[in-house]
Amino acid sequence: MSTATAASAPESMESFAALFEESLEHQEMRQGEVITAEIVGIDHNFVTVNAGLKSESLIPLEEFKNDQGEIEAKVGDFVAVAIESIEDGFGATKLSRERAKKLAAWLDLEAAMNEGRIVTGMVQGKVKGGLTVLVGGLRAFLPGSLVDMRPV
Structure with missing residues (x-):
């Protein structure tokens, strides 16, 4: 690596970081909005998801269990999650799978009503x-x- 390339590497990293921060600021995320997130980890109490935000988010494992208590997701799956809060006081975005599922069910019921379908x-x-x-x-x-x- 030449000295010119080595000197510009930290400079380009700083500009990349600045551009990344700027792109996050321009994303208009609102509380209650449903976004897609990838499951990157599952432990005993939480599912870790990456929704393309500043940091990964933890969602309680209970939100991923079905009526029989079995976990309905695995690492690598993409799931719909709702934004509960953009900033929780600790720099993290709070996401909820349960709220996203309820919103989808509500929209389905609303569509059934508009179409006159029996539920x-x-x-x-x-x-x-x-x-x-x-x-x-x-x-x-x-x-x-x-x-x-x-x-x-």
Whole structure:
């Protein structure tokens, strides 16, 4: 390596770092926005994801388990995550897979309503005035006046 190249290497690294920081500033990320992240590690309590932000984020392992308690993801998978906070006070961005799944379910329910599709759910319990029903992973209220106990 020549001395001219060696002298310009630190200079180019500094300019690259400055350009990288500037590109992050121009990204308009908002709380609640859903982005894609790659799973880069899984341990006993957390899943580490890289969403192309300043640092990797930790998401509780529980958010990646199905109803049987099995982990539904592996290293290298790309998953949808929602931004819960851009800055949590420690320089990290807080992400949530659960919130992204709920948002997708909500959008699906909204589309079903707009298209007039019938949705099905599982009754979870009885509350004053009706029932709680799990529909697409979301808890919903079914008024007692709309309950029909006859078999279909």
